[in-house]
Every structure is written in structure tokens, then in C-alpha cells.
Amino acid sequence: MDIGEPAPDPLTGMTPAERKRAQELAILEAVYDLSNFRSVISRERPDFALSRSIGSKPLGVEVTQLFFHESHARFNLIAGYAHRLWSGGSHLHKNDVKTLKSVRVKISDAEGDVRYPDLPAVMMETPSIAEYRTALRDVILTKTGRGYDLGEFSHVNLVILDWFDLSFNATDYRTDRFFDDEVREALRECPFREVLLVLHNTARDTNDDFDQVARPDARIVPLQQLLAMERFYAAGHSIDKQSSGDLRDVAELNRLTIDHVSRVQGYGQPVECEGRPFLHYRGTLIELSDRGMQIRESSDSELPNYPTSIIPDRLEPRIEQRVTQEISANIFGFGFARPANRANPWEFRSIA
Numbered sequence: 001m002d003i004g005e006p007a008p009d010p011l012t013g014m015t016p017a018e019r020k021r022a023q024e025l026a027i028l029e030a031v032y033d034l035s036n037f038r039s040v041i042s043r044e045r046p047d048f049a050l051s052r053s054i055g056s057k058p059l060g061v062e063v064t065q066l067f068f069h070e071s072h073a074r075f076n077l078i079a080g081y082a083h084r085l086w087s088g089g090s091h092l093h094k095n096d097v098k099t100l101k102s103v104r105v106k107i108s109d110a111e112g113d114v115r116y117p118d119l120p121a122v123m124m125e126t127p128s129i130a131e132y133r134t135a136l137r138d139v140i141l142t143k144t145g146r147g148y149d150l151g152e153f154s155h156v157n158l159v160i161l162d163w164f165d166l167s168f169n170a171t172d173y174r175t176d177r178f179f180d181d182e183v184r185e186a187l188r189e190c191p192f193r194e195v196l197l198v199l200h201n202t203a204r205d206t207n208d209d210f211d212q213v214a215r216p217d218a219r220i221v222p223l224q225q226l227l228a229m230e231r232f233y234a235a236g237h238s239i240d241k242q243s244s245g246d247l248r249d250v251a252e253l254n255r256l257t258i259d260h261v262s263r264v265q266g267y268g269q270p271v272e273c274e275g276r277p278f279l280h281y282r283g284t285l286i287e288l289s290d291r292g293m294q295i296r297e298s299s300d301s302e303l304p305n306y307p308t309s310i311i312p313d314r315l316e317p318r319i320e321q322r323v324t325q326e327i328s329a330n331i332f333g334f335g336f337a338r339p340a341n342r343a344n345p346w347e348f349r350s351i352a
Contacts, residue, residue: 162199
């Protein structure tokens with residue numbers, strides 16, 4: 001089968017440093033509409049400084065990419081490498097021989113009719129969710145270890161472009177798709193107000209033609225906010241159950257939940273907003289009301305100076321112990337991940 005010529009390289013002629021910077025800019029544009037900022041300055045540690053107005057402190061943004069291993073990164077980032085392997089060419093690194101396997105495959109449609117009898121392909125081992133979470137933890141820790149002068153900025157966010165392409169339904173997922181205790185710890189200890197993960201929504205619309213290649217659909221998951229929601233929901237659910245109907249109202253449950261998440265679990269602090277107590281964790285405010293869990297976020301702007309709220313409520317020690325033990329295994333189901341500004345940030349053609 002003639003596979004034709006390799007796709008043109010939109011970054012041809014660039015030095016390695018220029019290619020890296022062009023890719024970082026494309027990833028930045030997947031998350032931020034740069035027309036909303038007065039200036040966008042490329043720099044190091046963090047990679048970008050985004051200013052909305054003269055005299056205001058800029059928002060700092062560090063950008064990185066998430067791969068399973070170095071062979072995976074080379075396959076996706078070196079122009080023409082996939083075509084080289086499809087064509088029977090040699091591997092570029094000795095480690096790639098075992099991890100990037102050139103094969104021929106036969107593809108049939110749903111009725112069993114052969115559509116492509118001899119298609120070149122490159123096979124890679126599919127990582128597990130546990131391996132994915134380890135890689136996610138490692139990239140957060142690596143970026144944390146770089147060190148940032150936070151005094152220059154209102155705050156710093158981290159943007160991660162996810163190349164794993166594991167199954168993800170943006171309208172129905174659980175927090176353990178991303179979190180284990182080590183990822184939670186890395187997020188809690190890192191300097192980033194928000195960690196914005198850009199990944200494929202692999203769920204297909206029921207109207208899609210399954211004979212066609214799925215349309216790119218990049219989504220953004222704010223991991224710090226998701227972590228705050230998970231911890232708040234898990235604690236509130238457990239406190240409500242363990243209290244056996246003894247709570248006076250939702251306002252008491254809200255105070256007890258804020259106290260447990262902040263004092264016992266170590267996420268955020270109680271603050272007062274509009275005369276009511278909220279949990280303030282990074283760029284997220286959370287309260288429990290008669291309408292359910294209410295979220296306010298400010299991951300991209302300067303935060304108001306919320307006064308600290310004193311929470312006098314405490315669970316009885318035996319109930320607090322049971323809640324703490326129970327929530328360690330609790331996860332949170334969620335059904336939204338906002339679309340990215342670029343539907344396919346894994347392709348860098350638009351920045352040439």
C-alpha cells in the first residue's frame with residue numbers, strides 16, 4: 001500500500017528552541033484567548049507572562065506536555081517520524097525499537113468487510129490508569145522543582161497537554177481517572193494556583209459516522225478545582241451520613257465540612273464571603289447550600305482579600321475519626337470539562 005509523502009512540517013526551518021517555543025504557544029492558546037490580554041511575553045520559569053492592563057501584576061503560565069515515555073514523545077514530536085516507521089525506516093533511538101513496533105494490519109468494517117487489507121501501523125503498549133497517574137504526578141513534581149519567583153506575578157498556573165489519549169468521557173467521569181493519594185499530594189504542595197489539563201474527549205456523538213475518523217475534541221480539566229470539589233463532596237457526604245440526622249440544617253453541615261476539609265485534610269482555609277463561610281482552596285471558593293454544592297472560581301485573575309472565617313463547629317472525635325477514615329477511599333463523579341479554544345492542540349499546523 002502506497003502511504004504517500006509525509007505531512008508537511010509546519011515548523012520547518014526552526015531551531016529546536018524555536019520549535020519548542022512555538023509548541024508552547026500553541027498549547028497556551030488552547031487554554032487562553034490571548035486577545036483578552038494587553039501583553040503576552042515569552043520567558044522562562046514560567047514560560048509566559050500574561051498582562052491584562054498596565055501596572056497590574058501579570059499571570060504566569062508554565063506549559064508542559066505529558067507522555068508515557070521518551071519514545072512516545074519522539075514519535076509525536078519529531079516531524080516525519082511516524083511516516084518513517086510506516087515506510088519501513090529505521091528507529092531514531094535504540095529504546096524505540098522495543099516500544100515502537102512497526103507492523104501491518106488489516107481493518108474491517110462493522111459488517112466484517114475488509115476495508116484496508118494491508119495498512120502500515122506502529123503499535124505501542126497501552127498504559128494503565130495507574131501508570132497514567134504516576135506520569136501525571138511526576139510532571140507536576142518536575143515543574144514544582146523548577147522554582148518560580150512568585151512575587152513577580154499575581155499567581156502562576158500550569159498547563160499540561162496530555163498525549164496519552166486514554167478513554168475519557170467529558171460528560172461522565174470520576175476523579176480517580178486522575179487522582180490517587182500521590183497526585184493529590186503533588187497538587188496540594190505545588191506552587192500552581194490551577195493545573196489545567198488539556199486532553200481528548202474520546203466519547204463519540206451518537207450522530208457520528210463510525211467509518212470516519214473521530215473529530216478532534218480537546219477539553220480542559222482544572223485539576224485543583226476538581227480536587228477541591230472531590231474533597232468537599234466526600235467530606236460533606238460522609239459527615240451527613242455519620243451524623244445520623246442530628247444536624248440542625250445545611251448551614252451547619254457546610255461549616256462542619258469546611259472545618260474538616262481545611263483543618264483535618266489540610267486543603268485550603270475557611271473564609272467569609274457575602275457574610276457566609278466558604279472553603280477557599282487555591283482559585284476556588286466552595287460552599288454547601290440548599291441548592292447543593294456551589295462553586296466560584298478565579299484561576300485567571302487576582303483574588304479578593306477574603307477575611308478568615310472562624311468555624312466554631314467541630315465534629316465529635318469519634319465521628320471525625322470515622323469520617324476521616326471513610327473519605328480516604330471516596331471519589332467524586334463529574335459531568336463537565338469545558339472545550340478548549342483549539343479543538344486539536346496536538347496538531348501544530350495553525351502556528352506555522
